[in-house]
Amino acid sequence: MxxxxxxxxxxxxxxxxxxxxxxxxxxxxxxxxxxxxxxxxxxxxxxxxxxxxxxxxxxxxxxxxxxxxxxxxxxxxxxxxxxxxxxxxxxxxxxxxxxxxxxxxxFATQPPRACLRADFTDAARQALVTIERRYPGFAGLVTYVLGADLRPAYADTTDTIHKYWIES
CATH class of the missing domain: 2.40.30.70 (YaeB-like)
Known part of the structure; x- marks a missing residue:
């Protein structure tokens, strides 16, 4: 504190x-x-x-x-x-x-709400755990931002689950 x-x-x-x-x-x-x-x-x-x-x-x-x-x-x-x-x-x-x-x-009367579930691969989840040690709350922020689905409406937004991974 x-x-x-x-x-x-x-x-x-x-x-x-x-x-x-x-x-x-x-x-x-x-x-x-x-x-x-x-x-x-x-x-x-x-x-x-x-x-x-x-x-x-x-x-x-x-x-x-x-x-x-x-x-x-x-x-x-x-x-x-x-x-x-x-x-x-x-x-x-x-x-x-x-x-x-x-x-x-x-036109932005309400904050955006997360509507998608972010699912992480094991490697991405482990990377988040490592980052979270230095930046508490980071994993929650990443999950919220990815769940907000910032893609424009004209993009294909029929998916409800996205898989994120870390490339080495």
Whole structure:
């Protein structure tokens, strides 16, 4: 359990660069998975990483801090960026200013629910056990994300069970 001091913020905003996106011609519309991938929307009405600028923003939980080899490391939960992602800035989340009680979710009124069962091969299950030792909760997160079935509606989504494996 992290120690929280009165001067430490529990939540932070991370501003980063979408460095893992394939470069290509920018498109003003995208097909969000939340709309089944069949309906086009303006990119600014979505959370798509394919934008005219590569800047992203994510809210995270500050679990703790530690010093390692002369550097201050932040232990974060809920990070939705890749390893090696360039971070532009870190800002405190201020509940009185950053939360808007009357805000609406547009086309995303409810969180997505997991609808598929993820079944792992023995090798994948063992890899998850190993990773889980360092990152508790990782296996649950992977199972949830895979179960959310983010494939667009126009893809063949008749399967209800998917098998995942680790290739060596």
């Amino acid at each position: 992290p120690r929280h001091y009165s001067f430490i913020f529990l939540h932070l905003w991370i501003l980063f660069v979408f460095h893992g996106n394939s470069p290509g011609k920018w498109q003003p519309t995208v097909r969000p998975p939340r709309l089944g991938g069949n309906r086009r929307m303006g990119v600014f009405a979505t959370r798509s990483g394919f934008r005219p600028n590569p800047i992203g923003m994510s809210s995270v939980v500050l679990e703790g801090m530690c010093r390692e080899r002369g550097q201050l490391l932040l232990e974060l939960f809920g990070v939705d960026i890749l390893d090696g992602t360039p971070v532009l800035d870190i800002k405190p989340y201020l509940p009185y200013a950053d939360r808007i009680a009357e805000a609406t979710g547009g």
